[in-house]
Amino acid sequence: MKVAIVGVGLIGGSAALVLRQKGLASHIIGVEASPAHAAKAIELGIVDEVLPLPEAIAQSEVVILAVPVDSAIDVLLPVLDLVTTQVVMDMGSTKAQIIDAVAAHPNRGRFVAAHPMWGTEFSGPEAATVYAYAGKAAIICNASDSDADALATAEQLLKNIGMYLVYMDAHDHDVHTAYISHISHITSFALANTVLEKEKEEQAIFELASAGFESTVRLAKSNPDMWVPIFRQNRDNVLDVLNEHIAQLRKFKACLEKENWDYLRELIGNANNIKRILK
Amino acid sequence: MKVAIVGVGLIGGSAALVLRQKGLASHIIGVEASPAHAAKAIELGIVDEVLPLPEAIAQSEVVILAVPVDSAIDVLLPVLDLVTTQVVMDMGSTKAQIIDAVAAHPNRGRFVAAHPMWGTEFSGPEAATVYAYAGKAAIICNASDSDADALATAEQLLKNIGMYLVYMDAHDHDVHTAYISHISHITSFALANTVLEKEKEEQAIFELASAGFESTVRLAKSNPDMWVPIFRQNRDNVLDVLNEHIAQLRKFKACLEKENWDYLRELIGNANNIKRILK
Known part of the structure; x- marks a missing residue:
């Protein structure tokens, strides 16, 4: 599976490390606004390459958004404009605003709103760790708004990195x-x-x-x-x-x-x- | 060295386990108000025997008080009435009141006011652990009010269980x-x-x-x-x-x-x- 990760800091970088370690991703493309973080993510072997967002989406099957929750909304809309069959998942700690923001988008179904409940007090690609996610809850919000195949792909990915799934309304x-x-x-x-x-x-x-x-x-x-x-x-x-x-x-x-x-x-x-x- | 430990819960019980493991105490006598805790401390091998306070003091070289800080004052006064050459150390988290309470006692010099900064959220003898104290600070308050030999004994004991010493005025x-x-x-x-x-x-x-x-x-x-x-x-x-x-x-x-x-x-x-x- 080819995966694009938008934001290769603590959260996205750790996802990349875990997906690679478990053999779940054959190729990982980073999308990263900070040149320093991009260089560090390549140096540390977190991602195989760093590309601009459109190229990264075009070459991936799964797109994971791991940027601060305000940026996630700004990024998700153009991402949904570009996707065809890709699955898009976010990892943000808030869910109501991002879900409301894309409610009317024609590609809404490709998006799975997720909150894998893992993190540390550190940040940046140097903080990424393979000891992430396993044994923790991954919350999926408003699952019925996602296409069945997109939801199944996201669920399998989260289960494969060792998380247990909890389903919830975004406002709850x-x-x-x-x-x-x-x-x-x-x-x-x-x-x-x-x-x-x-x-x-x-x-x-x-x-x-x-x-x-x-x-x-x-x-x-x-x-x-x-x-x-x-x-x-x-x-x-x-x-x-x-x-x-x-x-x-x-x-x-x-x-x-x-x-x-x-x-x-x-x-x-x-x-x-x-x-x-x-x- | 024969040691009496007054209160064989988390703090006193852990002290007993560490002193024994490190070969620092040849015989450990518990003094314990709760019959259930006393029985448990013997069952778990935390203490060799449980005795009333006067007998425990008479048979010990070091007396360690590990009871709640209000009881510690109530216990310390009768303990100081009974000691001759023994060293008495407390382990309480507050220091000004206990030091003020014994300021005028003729045996004040036998007392070393200590606060080994270790604890967990658990309590009772079942919570006692040999993984206690090492690498943490032990604060000794108003050290100059203790006899030189008593202070030296307490310092050596705290260092031998792996703590580093910090000296401080009780109010500070x-x-x-x-x-x-x-x-x-x-x-x-x-x-x-x-x-x-x-x-x-x-x-x-x-x-x-x-x-x-x-x-x-x-x-x-x-x-x-x-x-x-x-x-x-x-x-x-x-x-x-x-x-x-x-x-x-x-x-x-x-x-x-x-x-x-x-x-x-x-x-x-x-x-x-x-x-x-x-x-």
Whole structure:
């Protein structure tokens, strides 16, 4: 199978490495706006060649979009203008806007809206890793809007890289990911800013940072080029969850201010219920 | 060396396992208020025997306190009443109150106030692990208030289990740990409560939880028996950091509300500076 990957950073580069390692792609063509990333992707053997978008599409059976979610919409429309029998799949973290943007396109059926739920706090082709995707959920949104053969190809590809499939309406997807992914990034960014603002002794952070701190602040290293567009597209849902999160933090604040240790114990006991869901 | 460990849960149990594995303790005596934990600690080979506190002290050279920080003060005073040449070390996450509580005790010099910065979100003797402590910081507070021989024994023990030593004033310790450990737990508890409150579809949490969500919410599984006393003792510092954290979250909220994407990018870019300090 010949595959074009638009955007050979962390997400697209990792997809290329996994597809090649598993023998799923015979030839991988990169499409990349950054000359530095393009050169690096070739140097690292992530892609076989880098071509302009029209040539890449013409020579491929599957086109994977792995660019920030705002660019994905800008790229998907011209891609759909050019496709004939190709399957086009995106990998973005938001789904409602991209699906709405192409709803009326005559080639809508060639597009499969996917969100493989894998990522790290790093970015760029150097961050691409073959240890990606396996064992994680791949969400496919509004599957019935895709042509049956396009959907089957995308499903098989995602299963072949070790993912399990979850089907969801695009708007539900954006609500769920606001809870389960996007808010974690905001809390982590805000926690990093809190500590950087208050703790002027960087040596103390370095020496004392516990595993607990490192795990809660890890996501704060994530790239704004990826995350600003996600927050922008999922603004309403993220605001809703963020308001609830601030309200929950205010409960902890009230416990401390009023020295209400019984209620603090209750809040922590309730938080412990996350054990029921996540082992 | 004969060692008594008061509290054979995650922290004390792990200390026992590591001391034994490294051949540092010839005999380990547990002191444990919970009969179930005592039986489990013997069953798992964590301690050789469980004795009442006075007998345990009389038969030991080193006494390690590994109980919640409020109990540690209640236990340390009678322990210091009983010691002669023994070295007493605590492992608590707060330091100012325990040090103030024993400041005037005639045997103050036998006590070394330590905070080995290791832990997990689990608790009880079943959670004890030999993969503990190594490579982490052990903070010793107000070292000059300890007798030279007691300090040397505690330092050697902590180094022998693979920790590096950091020396600090107790009040500075409590400020730094509020930033670097305690606030992470509050954000994680609050994040769990946010998601549990808003996301009624537990199946969605289970299916979709990404590695990012799991790492930010991991600490929310932590035991209130350990954490309520920590927040209680370090109330003022934690409140100070929590207020700043809520203020930082409000900046993200304002960006979303006003659709100020440039400022959002700036906030995330600033958070990325945590990379400078934590690799």
